[in-house]
Amino acid sequence: MIIANTNVAHSLVDSPYNKRRVSCEAAAAAMAKANPDAGITHLRDCTLEMLEGVKATLSEEDFKRARHGISEDVRTITAGEPCCCCCFAAAAAAAHRNALVFHSRLAHRG
Numbered sequence: 001m002i003i004a005n006t007n008v009a010h011s012l013v014d015s016p017y018n019k020r021r022v023s024c025e026a027a028a029a030a031m032a033k034a035n036p037d038a039g040i041t042h043l044r045d046c047t048l049e050m051l052e053g054v055k056a057t058l059s060e061e062d063f064k065r066a067r068h069g070i071s072e073d074v075r076t077i078t079a080g081e082p083c084c085c086c087c088f089a090a091a092a093a094a095a096h097r098n099a100l101v102f103h104s105r106l107a108h109r110g
Helices: 017-034 047-054 060-080 085-107
Strands: none
Touching: 017 047, 017 060, 060 085
């Protein structure tokens, strides 16, 4: 695997990134409130089970964005565990499929 810095400048001011970040922060705050002893400060501290527990308190979009973020964290952690290249490739392919499905659903919401 090769990780490279392409030095490509990205402008996040006008991108949907900020909306996704706000959604994930709202979901993390809801889970922190529902699980005060869990030490939740960021979405990375949350599980899919915790997210399901607060689903009724979130907008559909916030829920889906948080689910995507948590799922990607799980895949990233799993990919970093010792395994064969085939396992890593399968995890990367699953992450790519998840992103395609997630973003195509948002685009078709009109």
